[in-house]
Amino acid sequence: MANASSGVAVSDDCKLKFQELQRKKAFRFIVFKIDDKVQHITVEKCGGPDATYEEFAAALPENDCRYGVYDFDFTAEDGEINCQKSKIFFIAWSPSISRVRSKMIYASSKDKFKRELSGIHYELQATDPTEMDLEVIKERAK
Structure with missing residues (x-):
């Protein structure tokens, strides 16, 4: 079913x-594109269960928007x-150098898409790699 605000279906x-x-x-991560x-x-790309966070970050294009889901394992x-835990992060990647139209479509489709993926623990909005650095993920997961 199409998203009412953007016309984009999942x-x-x-x-x-x-x-x-x-x-x-x-999978460790999934990258989605419109x-x-x-x-x-x-689905644009899936990273196997042994994929690293660096591989996930590298799968996001530097000049175009994407949605990403990353399953972060950590010890609490x-x-x-010490308990092994896992938190699923939804990352809305919208680099500042991407096209305005692309940013608008991704922004208007994000909430409905995220609702389709039941079980997201945290959401990050990132416009450059520092906003979704592994340290940011670790801090949010605590």
């Missing part, structure tokens, strides 16, 4: 891949016990 593959990331840990020709959000200290 492909079923986006939801299926997200569920595989969330439930089966099949296909202008068919007005659909599609709970008293004297």
Whole structure:
């Protein structure tokens, strides 16, 4: 179904891949793009379960917008016990040098798309790599 504010629909593959990331840990990250020709959000790239955060960041183009989902694993200290935890981050990547039209379409489609992906823990809006640095992710996940 198309997004009322932008006219962009979400492909079923986006939801299926997200569920595989969330439930089966099949992926570490997913990068989504809006296909202008068919007005659909599609899966552009998936990183395997052993992919690094650096690989995720490198999968985002420096001059165009994307949505990204990253499954961040970390160890939390709970008293004297260390617990393995996982938090899913939704990153709206909108570099300042991208086209204005692209920024507008991604911004107007973001909320509906994010609702389609049930289970997001945190959201980041980034216009340059420093706003989504791994240290930012670690700090938010605490």
